[in-house]
Amino acid sequence: MQAYSLDRPERLRAHLALQRRLYEVRPDGQGGQHWQTVSSQDLHAFEPAAEPPPFSAKSFFFAERELLFRFEGGQFYSALPQVVPQVLFGLHACDLQAVAYQDQFFVNDPHYQARRQASLLVGIDCLHSCAGGFCSTVGSGPAVRQQTADLILLPRQSEDADWLLLVASEAGQAALQGLQLPQADDDWQAERVANEARVAAQQGAQEEIVAGIVQLNLDAIDSSTWEELGLRCLGCSGCTSVCPTCSCFAPLEQTSAQGGLQRERVWDSCLYQGFQQEASGHNPSATAGQRVQRFWAHKFGDAFKERFAAYGCVGCGRCDRVCPGAIGVHGVMHRLARP
Ligand code: SF4
Ligand code: SF4
Structure with missing residues (x-):
């Protein structure tokens, strides 16, 4: 995977939000969390929650309720959703694995695929286990699997170090066009392996x-x-x-x-x-x-x-x-x- 050094994830977020509708999970100020739209001018720090939110990304692609077709005057009319290019920013490995699973289940579903094809997925590696999670046992995480994302963020352990940005797909590479980023040093594989081992140890043998x-x-x-x-x-x-x-x-x-x-x-x-x-x-x-x-x-x-x-x-x-x-x-x- 191509690897870049990223000074601030907010810079990547602002760049992606210029051309797409970007969503990020944020606290709603009332003790809950929601997917919220983030503009390219948004100055809020990107602060990934230690615990995954109570909801996943499922409803972005498989709508809770939607019109499939109408039959009027002896004719069928399709009702494919109107989609706009979108980015889901900061998805954890488990939720990305779930999207990959749903991609197969809904492979021939035009409603699901219309939304999915318009989406860029930006994952983030977990450095610590969430409470009750067992991604390491079922093989879905904690490091984002390359085939499940377009771009992958890796926060570094040292606070003053830059973030790492991995390019996981052609769509991910294309989305970076116009963003000047230095290549990362080649030491990130070992860091990801160490993160995997730490989280697996925290989750235990299950x-x-x-x-x-x-x-x-x-x-x-x-x-x-x-x-x-x-x-x-x-x-x-x-x-x-x-x-x-x-x-x-x-x-x-x-x-x-x-x-x-x-x-x-x-x-x-x-x-x-x-x-x-x-x-x-x-x-x-x-x-x-x-x-x-x-x-x-x-x-x-x-x-x-x-x-x-x-x-x-x-x-x-x-x-x-x-x-x-x-x-x-x-x-x-x-x-x-x-x-
Ligand atoms: S298994 Fe639990 S959460 Fe699921 S339907 Fe039954 S009571 Fe509800
Ligand atoms: S732990 Fe497994 S079964 Fe339970 S909500 Fe998550 S993916 Fe579904």
Whole structure:
């Protein structure tokens, strides 16, 4: 990868914001965080949060609710989104891995692809583990994987040192045009390896996650264990909403303003009782335990890993934080590790 020395990340941000709409996660002043638009004149310091925000970048590409097409006067009208070039600035490795996963899932989806093709992704390496994260166990981080980003920022350990900027794609290189940056010294690979080792040590061996994955793929979990976990699922969809790789949606057909028909799609959740229910009334996942089992088979099943070349779980730990039944990833894997 081409490597440059960058005195201030704000200089890169201002340069990218000149030609694109740039988004960055910032505190909202009320204890929360939001994706916010940042202009090229914005003087705020770039301060990446130590913890990933409660939301990922998922909704930038896979909209929570959107119009797919209209049918009026005997004709279909497509409703592709109007996109403007955009930059997501400061994404962590786990969330970038999730975007790469979704890229494959939605490879033939014109709505997703329209937004995705208009996007430049700027990642940032993590120097310390977030609470509850286990990216090093599932291979999604903490260093941003080259194939998941366009540009990668590496804060240096020493406070007075310049940042490192790595070019991960042709689009990333093209975006730097007009920005004069010196080449970086060649010592950054060792620094990234050391960062990976430090974060992996902070995250620990994650023995329950590893053992749970083995048990799940051996099909060693009996239905009573899944039902025991299912009793704690309220079907609130918190986990599927925050999970950066969840992609279930439902069609929603309505009469359009012009008297025709329009189809939208809305985020759905495989933890909802009626998610798989068929028109006959048959439900292949009628019990909460079956639904919980299905969810985790999608996250850690070998077949999904083979198909997507990565686990469906990127180790962000968000489901742990939102689940009212304490059956986020650590809660479930703790139980699966001891069938
Ligand atoms: S967050 Fe917990 S309770 Fe809510 S749907 Fe997911 S597993 Fe069920
Ligand atoms: S299953 Fe949980 S830990 Fe894994 S990617 Fe989804 S929200 Fe993150």
